[in-house]
Amino acid sequence: MTTTDSGIPEGLASSGIETLIARLREEGVSAGRDQAGEIERAARRQAGEIERAANERAAAIVEEARREAEALRKGGxxxxxxxxxxxxxRLKSELSDRFSDEVKRLIAAELEQQSFLQQLILEVGRAARAEAGIDAGQAVDIQLPKALVGPEELRRNPLELREGSLSHFVLSIAGNVLAEGVTFSVGDDDSQGIRLSLRDQDVQIDLTDDKVAALLLAHLQPRFRAILEGMVK
Structure with missing residues (x-):
C-alpha cells in the first residue's frame, strides 16, 4: 500500500481531499444560495417600496388635478x-339712460310747439299773480326761448309780425291779457321753454326743458327702475 509523506495511505488521503472539496463546494453553494435569497428578498422589498411610492405619487397627482379642476370650475x-x-x-343703466333721453326729447319737442308755449305763458302769468302772491306792483319778466323768438322781434309792432307766431302772440297780450308790469326777454342759451323771474327779488320759476325734464324724471325714474327690476333680473 502506498503511503504519503505523512504516513497516511494514499487512498485515504485522496478520499479526504475529495470529501473536503465536496464539503467546501456544498458550503459555497449553500452560502451562494443564501446570498441569492437575501438579494432576492432585498430586491422584492425595494420593488415594493418603489411601487408604494409610485402609487402614492400617482394618487397625489390625481388629487391635485381634481382640486385644480374643481378650482377652475368654481372660478369659471x-x-x-x-x-x-x-x-x-349695464343693461339697466343703458335702458335708464335711454328712458331719460326720451323723456328729455319729448319735453323739448313739446316746448318747441308754439301753441303749447302760448298756453304755458298764459298759465304762468296768471299763476304768478293769483297763486304765487305777486302783487300788481311787482315787475315780472318772462324769458322766452331764442330759437322761437328773436330779440329784434320783441321790439317790432305786432301788426308787422306773422299772425299766429309766438312773437305776435307775446306782443299782442303783453299789454292787456297779462297784468301790467310783465315784460318779455329772450334767453341767452339754447333751452326750450320759459323762465319767469321777479326783477326786484331773487325769485325765478324755471320751466325750461332741462328743468321740467329733471322734475319729471325725479318722479318717473324710480318707477321706471322698479319696472326694470321686475323685467330684468
Missing part, C-alpha cells in the same frame, strides 16, 4: 356670475 362659475351681473347692471 364665479366669472360667469360676475359677467352676468355686470351685463344686467
Amino acid at each position: 362659475e364665479e366669472a360667469l356670475r360676475i359677467a352676468m351681473r355686470d351685463t344686467v347692471l
Whole structure:
C-alpha cells in the first residue's frame, strides 16, 4: 500500500481531499444560495417600496388635478356670475339712460310747439299773480326761448309780425291779457321753454326743458327702475 509523506495511505488521503472539496463546494453553494435569497428578498422589498411610492405619487397627482379642476370650475362659475351681473347692471343703466333721453326729447319737442308755449305763458302769468302772491306792483319778466323768438322781434309792432307766431302772440297780450308790469326777454342759451323771474327779488320759476325734464324724471325714474327690476333680473 502506498503511503504519503505523512504516513497516511494514499487512498485515504485522496478520499479526504475529495470529501473536503465536496464539503467546501456544498458550503459555497449553500452560502451562494443564501446570498441569492437575501438579494432576492432585498430586491422584492425595494420593488415594493418603489411601487408604494409610485402609487402614492400617482394618487397625489390625481388629487391635485381634481382640486385644480374643481378650482377652475368654481372660478369659471364665479366669472360667469360676475359677467352676468355686470351685463344686467349695464343693461339697466343703458335702458335708464335711454328712458331719460326720451323723456328729455319729448319735453323739448313739446316746448318747441308754439301753441303749447302760448298756453304755458298764459298759465304762468296768471299763476304768478293769483297763486304765487305777486302783487300788481311787482315787475315780472318772462324769458322766452331764442330759437322761437328773436330779440329784434320783441321790439317790432305786432301788426308787422306773422299772425299766429309766438312773437305776435307775446306782443299782442303783453299789454292787456297779462297784468301790467310783465315784460318779455329772450334767453341767452339754447333751452326750450320759459323762465319767469321777479326783477326786484331773487325769485325765478324755471320751466325750461332741462328743468321740467329733471322734475319729471325725479318722479318717473324710480318707477321706471322698479319696472326694470321686475323685467330684468
